[in-house]
Amino acid sequence: MNEFFILMKPELMITVIIFILLFIKLSGTIKNDLLLLIIQVLLLLNFLAAFFFNTSGILFDGMYHTDELIAFQKCILNFGVYLISLLFADWFMNTEHLSEFFLLMLSSLLGLDFLISSGNFLMFFLSLELATIPLAAMSNFDLEKKISSEAAMKMILSSAFSSGIFLFGISLIYGATGTINFTELPAQLNGNFLQILALVFVITAFAFKLSIVPFHLWTADVYEGSPIAATSFLSVISKGGVAFVFISVLYKVFQPMHEVWYNIIMLLSIITMIVGNLFALRQQNIKRFLxxxxxxxxxxxxxxxxxxxxxxxSSVVYFILIYILSNLAAFGVAAAISSQTGKEKIDDYKNLYKTNPVLCWVMALALFSLAGIPPLAGFFGKLFLLNAGASNANYGFILFAALNMIVSLYYYLKVIRSMFMDKNENPLEKINIHPSTKFALIICSAGIILAGMLSWIYDYIQSLS
Amino acid sequence: MMQPGLYHILFISTALFFIGMYGFFIRRNLITILMSVELILNSVNLNFIAFNKYLWPDKLTGLFFTIFIIAIAAAEAAVAIAIIINLYRTHHSIDVDVAEELKY
Incomplete structure (x- = not known):
């Protein structure tokens, strides 16, 4: 019994927070600023509690498993959600249904936590749905806005379609092997045609969730239409959680078929980098650009x-940590600007440096980190990713990825040029930043600078994996 | 009388899957698109039950999976219909062609 509470601690903590929020909501009206403070404190406690009593173990006959790496991944996701609760304080203050938004967000986080721990395709499917259905409701949170409902429609339809494809793949795996347990599957897989077909279906479903080309079509529309807090959750936390589980499914369950999936992943990676970069070049809206x-x-x-x-x-876990910090910093600056002035176009940022130098520096740090400029953390993240990819001795592929980094530098620098160098007689006015947003931006900037310098972070992740 | 075999059922379920996929891409009405998704999920249910009965009859994994899929499909449809109702309020139509503000 004790084991149950210790192993399932992250999920139980989130469930308790969900119930506390529900009781606060039911017990009557409460001011938004007090409620937000309560939520931030609860999420901070949740984040801090993730550091203690992490052991490995199995529950429910192998349906749920956890170890120290999984606990660390959950800790990263909790940290991201805590940052989101700080960053978008302006938007949270003005929204009418604050507690509902957090109920949805925490249910989605709960789904992601179960997803990372799942040891069985049934558990996996249930937690994947728990993670994605609340996301669609979150994208519809600006109820009266046309683009918000359009974004939610695209989100729910594409996620339902992708879960249909995923289930078809699982049913083929079940037919071919007779089991859906992650521990029993590898011994049964021999790479016959049916299993390859099932693998393709499963990878397709992951590609939908991770918005990998050619299944990325919903991404830009949903990002632009959703409220910015939902967008940032979707882009960092949900992507991060699914990426963690993608690795563990490919490396553990489909390990006997790694020659097959290596070719698929390489092809998807090449077209994803090309299409992502080429479309990012011509975007004008900052959310579509991101x-x-x-x-x-x-x-x-x-x-x-x-x-x-x-x-x-280890390189993917490390990169996701850095990606959360840098992308949240970029989204935080964009949210601070859009909530005060309503401007979301990159052209509106012209000469922003004259009025808001600090915001511009934070944005520049975030974008430089995303582009991978040393000595910021993003450079080390990409270096380790390329290094891990190079272990297959396929150097043409690695060279191609490195060349794509240069292309991506062009569009990141375009935003920075527009903020720092472009002439503009009347730039946007001075923007008042909410204190908690300021605090979160400081955490993000410090993380972007320090996560690359402090080598023990990467060493720690490597020792866990 | 001839008993239906595994291949008959697999043929039906695969046909259902692709009919659902066709409907998902061709139809313009949101409710019909949702029905196409349900077709896809039901084809998966048929697959699971057929595999369970004909290939792995000693354990009930496939049947349990099917029950969970039905429950999740209901939850998904509930949220999707709520979103469609809201889309109707903002756009006064449930045709996907009216939702055209977000484009490249």
Missing amino acids: AFSSIAQMGFILVGVSGNSQQGT
């Missing part, structure tokens, strides 16, 4: 995934 940049980043993550080694796991 959407396509995140598609290109997913291409890079696939380079690390293709490594099929312990270094593959």
Whole structure:
């Protein structure tokens, strides 16, 4: 009984927070600022509690398993959600249904936590749905806005379609092997045609969730239409959680078929980087721009995934940590600007440096980190990803990925040029930043600078994986 | 009388899957698109039950999976219909062609 509470601690913590929020909601009206403070404190406690009592073990006959790496991955996701609760304080203050938004967000986080721990395709499917259905409701949170409902419609239809494809793949695996347990599956897989077909279906479903080309079409629309807090959750936390589980499914369950999936992943990675970069070049809206940049980043993550080694796991976990910090910083600046002025176009940022130098520096740090400029953390993240991918000795592929980094530099620098160098007589006015947003931006910037310098972070992840 | 074999059922379920996929891409009405998704999920249910009965009859994994799929499909349809109702309020139509503001 004790084991149950210790092993399932992250999920139980989130469930308790969900119930507390539900009781607060039911017990009557409460001011938004007090409620937000309560939520931030609860999420901070949740994040801090993730550091203690992490052991490995199995529950429910192998349906749920956990170890120290999984606990660390959950800790990263909790940290991201805590940052989101700080970053978008302006938006949270003005929304009418604050507690409902957090109920949805925490249910989705709960789904992701179960997803990372799942040891069985049934558990996997249930937690994947728990993670994605609330996301669609979150994208519809600006109820009166036309683009918000359009984004939610695209989100729910594409996620339902992808879960249909995923289930078809699982049913083929079940037919071919007779089991859906992650521990029993590898011994049964021999790479016959039916199993390859099933693998393709499963990878397709993951590609939908991770918005890998050619299944990325919903991404930019959903990012633009959703409220910015939902967009940032979708782009960092949900992508991060699915990427973690993608690695563990490919490396553990489909290990006997790694020659097959290596070719698929390489092909997907190449087209994802090309399409993500080319479309990001011509975007004018900052949210669409970040959407396509995140598609290109997913291409890079696939380079690390293709490594099929312990270094593959550790480099992807490390990169996701950095990606959360840098992308959240970029989204935080964009949200601070859009909530005060309503401007979301990159052209509106012209000469922003004259009025808001600090915001511009934070944005520049985030974008430089995403582009992979040393000495910021993003450079080390990409270096380790390429290093992990190079373990297959397929150097043409690695060279191609490195060349794509240069292309991506062009569009990141375009935003920075527009903020720092372009002439503009009347730039946007001085923007008042909410104190908690300021605090979160400081955490993000410090993380972007320090996560690359402090080598023990990567060493720690590598020792776990 | 001839008993239906595994291949008959697999043929039906695969046909259902592709009919659902066709409907998902061709239809313009959101409710019909949702029905196409349900067709896909039901084809998966048929697959699971057929595999369970004909190939692995000693354990009930496939049947349990099917029950969970039905439950999840209901939850998904509930959220999807809520979103479609909201789309109707903002756009005054449930045709996908009216939702055209987000484009490249």
